[in-house]
Amino acid sequence: MGRRTNGDLEESKPPSLEQLDKLREFAGIAHGAPAAESLATLAFLYLYLAISAKYGEVPSMDIVVWSELPTGAGLGSSAAYSVCLAAALLTACGAIGCPLEEGKPTARWTEKELDLINCWAFQGERVIHGNPSGVDNAVGTWGGALQYQSGKITPLKRVPTLRILLTNTKVPRSTKILVAGVKDKLLKFPAIMNPVLDSIDAISHECECVLETMAVNPSLEHYPVLEELFDINQHHLNVIGVGHSSLDQLCQVTASHGLHSKLTGAGGGGCGITLLRPDTPSPVVEAAKRDLITCGFECWETSIGAPGVCLHSPPSMKAEILQALR
Secondary structure: OOOOOHHHHOOOOOOOHHHHHHHHHHHOOOOOOOHHHHHHHHHHHHHHHHHHHHHOOOOOOOOOOOOOOOOOOOOOHHHHHHHHHHHHHHHHOOOOOOOOOOOOOEEOOOHHHHHHHHHHHHHHHHHHHOOOOOHHHHHHHHEOOEEEEOOEEEEOOOOOOEEEEEEEOOOOOOHHHHHHHHHHHHHHOHHHHHHHHHHHHHHHHHHHHHHHHHHHOOOHHHHHHHHHHHHHHHHHHHHHOOOOHHHHHHHHHHHOOOOEEEEEOOOOOOEEEEEEOOOOOHHHHHHHHHHHHHOOOEEEEEEEOOEOOOEEOHHHOOHHHHHHHO
16 A cells, blocks of 8 residues: 555545534533643544544553644644554554564554554544645654645655754744735735745755755765755745744854754744754754743754654653653
């Protein structure tokens, strides 16, 4: 079974409003309740009941959710939640196997099983977002990097693992409003905006080529190219109207340390990423993090291009996760 495109995923029947209303009533979710918590509860109930109905009853269990991802920051926290939930429930009811071998820290499911996890995670995303693209849950399932163009999701076969700083400006934004703003500019100034969008597309393709080359030949010579692409892309994103003063500040702070940054997600606030070369000295990274935190931002050092959903043995987990599971 091949990996599904967004078009394939939409062939499955989405949760109906009537189903969600009944689940909301069953869970006692009142109007005005915190949106993130309410939607997470609805997604869990829907997946639990739908998976049980299709594959057999999910056994009684305790489910604890622990996450380092901030919600509402454009980092795909809801997709990560849906993917993990789908994987756990499908494993518990026997719809997919339990691939973890004794003595191994982690394990991954087969391609066919990952495809099933992705399909159900997409249903969870539908509960939470209504009409998602399917990109976030696909990345959460398979990891690495994906190309999304004209509704089609294509995995990139060769992607290196890149060190980054991930910074949350804590500035709330609305994806719907930002998208509407871009469309408005496109209608007003098509002769100006279309070439900018074409250039952004060209940057994405150039970046894809560089990443594939880096996967085969992980030389430091590729990093200046990526840094230039980061800078050009960030300028273009400001032109189309999805920048923000907080993101400009983020870029300026990291530039003062010789680092290159760009927004990620919808823009208009939210998060930005800063590329770190393999030989970037730790004192430089720590100084940049301190300055970003001084601005009121949250900052983490992490990586992109990592594997997707995994099954972990208890000894491989962080102490704080084990504490939460007790």
